[in-house]
Amino acid sequence: MIIHKLESENSLLNQFIAEIRDRDVQGDSMRFRRNVERIGEILGYELSKTLSYYQSEVVTPLGNASVAKLEDHLVLCSVLRAGLPLHQGLLNYFDQAENAFISAYRHHPDGGEEFEVIVKYFAAPDLKDKILILTDPMLATGKTLENVYKALQRHGTPKQIHIVSVIGSSPGVSYIKNFFPENTHLWIAAIDRELSREGYIVPGLGDAGDLAFGVKL
Template structure:
């Protein structure tokens, strides 16, 4: 796997990451969503440098201009519900992309420290020979990302796969590295060292879905 860790070089991305982590700033859910969106834009820009481009001729009022433009073969798939602001940020830059959505959640039985990933809702266009961008803001264990990709396989075989996350654990990065093809790309804004016993990233930022959209009902 090709791992692109954007935190290895200082940029304005540091500001957005610090704010989504900050326990006081993240209380403003609108700002939290907007910061996730802005991080998605930065990740999308960096990822765009690795995509396939074709030469085009653009007509201006004063003549023609030759320019390389990205191929319009992208399918952007995000994991509900936490992935929505990240999806919007990526879509701001890949505005001609087709869109897919999938729900994946942790199902705990009696032991709160163990869980399985359940995939329920799925809406996806044809993926055959397209560029798949699979986005999930938190790469904790890596199992949600992998379960989502497995669920997408009946829709076709992409020519390229790009995973996009904001914060991951080293364990999650290792998991996707072992379970995805060598030519897969991972674009990530920060990698934290560990998970706690409940599978949450430390120091991380908490539950991204709850911070963006409010706490879930417990049932």
């Protein structure tokens, strides 16, 4: 797996990361969503540099210009509900992309710390020979992405896979290396070292879905 951790370089991205982590700023859910969206735009821009392009002639009012245009066919796939702001950020830039959505949640069978990831609602186009961009803002244990990837496999084999996340954990990143193809790219803003006993990223930022859309029952 090819890992691109953008926090390592100083840029405006780090300001947005600081705000989504800061509990004094997190109370503004609209700002939280917008910051995640902006992080998605930055990650998408960096990702776009690795895609395939072709030269095209564009007619301007004063003549012709040769411009490189995107050649690859993209599918953006997001995990509901936390992935929606990140998905929108990518869609702002990849506005011609097809879209897929999948519902995945943690189920604690006995009410304890152990959990399994349940995948339910799923809608996706054909993935054959396309660029698949999987978005999940919090790459914690990696089990959600594992189950999403298994569910996607019956929709065709993509040309390449890119994973886009805001914050991940070192254990989660190591975990997903085991089942994604070697040429998979991970685009991530920050990677934290630890997971809590409940499987949450530490220091992380809390529950991204709750911060973006309100606490669920």
